[in-house]
Amino acid sequence: MKQVKQHxxxxxxxxxxxxxxKRAVKDLVEKRTTIRALTREHLVCPQTIYNWLYKYSPLHxxxxxxxxxxxxxxxxxxxxxxxIADLERIVGQKQLELDFLNKLLEVGSNELGxxxxxxxxxxxxxxxxxxxSGMDTS
Numbered sequence: 001m002k003q004v005k006q007h008x009x010x011x012x013x014x015x016x017x018x019x020x021x022k023r024a025v026k027d028l029v030e031k032r033t034t035i036r037a038l039t040r041e042h043l044v045c046p047q048t049i050y051n052w053l054y055k056y057s058p059l060h061x062x063x064x065x066x067x068x069x070x071x072x073x074x075x076x077x078x079x080x081x082x083x084i085a086d087l088e089r090i091v092g093q094k095q096l097e098l099d100f101l102n103k104l105l106e107v108g109s110n111e112l113g114x115x116x117x118x119x120x121x122x123x124x125x126x127x128x129x130x131x132x133s134g135m136d137t138s
Contacts, residue, residue: 016042018056024049025056 026048027033035042038049055102109116 021052022056025052029055029057029059 020042024033024038028035028038035046035049036043039046042048105116
């Protein structure tokens with residue numbers, strides 16, 4: 001088996017000035033840059049950028065969820081709400097039509113003396129017709 005040498009490298013600790021941190025947060029908040037771009041620029045992990053964001057931005061606090069919605073999503077939501085309102089209006093109109101027609105059938109049934117709602121299919125068979133079977137029923 002090969003033995004792997006473990007090298008312990010001591011990383012130099014870098015300290016960023018408050019001005020650098022604040023500028024990075026300002027650029028991020030004003031959408032001039034992204035978390036990924038800042039991590040590459042300063043050679044830090046994303047959590048470091050988030051820590052700066054929580055510390056220097058009044059809009060972003062730790063343990064707080066910020067919902068970012070693109071304009072297209074907002075427009076899509078508006079269009080969907082409008083579509084729902086249109087469909088609700090159409091359903092309401094159809095319900096009024098149904099109520100009117102049911103009332104018309106009820107009034108017509110009362111005037112004519114029979115139920116107009118019943119279907120006008122052929123009358124049921126009385127069952128008195130002859131059958132073609134050879135059985136004797138006497």
